[in-house]
Amino acid sequence: MWKVQKFEDYQQMRRFFRERDHVQPSTVGPDPGPGYSMTLREARFGAITVGYADISARHPWSGEMVSSDKSDVFLLVQPLIGFHHVVQREREALLRPGRLALLDATMPCRRQTSSYGPFQILFTAVPRSALGLRTGRVTDRLTAAELPTDDGLGSLTAFYLRRLLRQADDLRPATAERLGSSCLDLITSYVGDLLYEHPEAGDGLADALVMRAQSYAESHLGDRDLSPATLAAAVHVSVRYLHKLFADRRLTVAGWIRHRRLERCRLDLSDPVQAQWSITEIAHRWGFTDSAHFSRAFKAAYGITPRDQRLSAHAPPG
Known part of the structure; x- marks a missing residue:
């Protein structure tokens, strides 16, 4: 490697x-x-x-x-x-x-x-x-x-x-990518905590709230009712303020949740260990309720269908 x-x-x-x-x-x-x-x-x-x-x-x-x-x-x-x-x-x-x-x-x-x-x-x-x-x-x-x-x-x-x-x-490769995702989450949490601990950091509290919201969302991506409203309630802020926090970072709450769900699906589709699960089952596992909508969103994000993603990831080398 x-x-x-x-x-x-x-x-x-x-x-x-x-x-x-x-x-x-x-x-x-x-x-x-x-x-x-x-x-x-x-x-x-x-x-x-x-x-x-x-x-x-x-x-x-x-x-x-x-x-x-x-x-x-x-x-x-x-x-x-x-x-x-x-x-x-x-x-x-x-x-x-x-x-x-x-x-x-x-x-x-x-x-x-x-x-x-x-x-x-x-x-x-x-x-x-x-x-x-x-x-x-x-x-x-x-x-x-x-x-x-x-x-x-x-x-x-x-x-x-x-x-x-x-x-x-x-x-x-699939395991390395999963570990990289976990490592990125860890580094983000570490850096976010350091910003929050610095009294001169100004918006350290806002960064910490975004980090807390993202952490909660990551652990609830499979919940079909995960939404800006439920996420705002989980971190004890208003929905309007949560939208503002994400907008300040050039993100949308729903868009970020969808991106993270798609990433989880992409990792599972690329993992040979998950081969026994159907594409629909994987999509449902990560909060997508409509298979056709999931396929369209996946192709729009990655330029390839979920089926082709699985086939290319599992194809023998050479």
């Missing part, structure tokens, strides 16, 4: 990052001299990409992330061996092994190791739009800061990402 790139010197690595057009922006910096090598591993888990860099160098090295139109992501970075110094938006943090920091890949950022010898870092690329939060608030308040990982969601997030790193080669 890993896509592996190996670099025998710093210049080779620089050329690779300058030419690539996905996930992580270009990386430039002065050559640390002889003795530099790097192995980069990346794996897709649904919407997110998990990467792992294993670096050997005789001297500390530095790099600059350059914003790119094709890199509209947040990077959650976690050094595993060695210290990592990050600077963005006039904030800076020296990350110890196991700690997390969030970087906005649409903006310049300086990164530098602060140790000699081996260095290992885990990074997770999360599409900004997938967070469901006001990404401007995230950038303004949380980037380039050492995020708490001693307990609670921080500890769970850091541990979960390390486990994904270890298990990637053992996962079937």
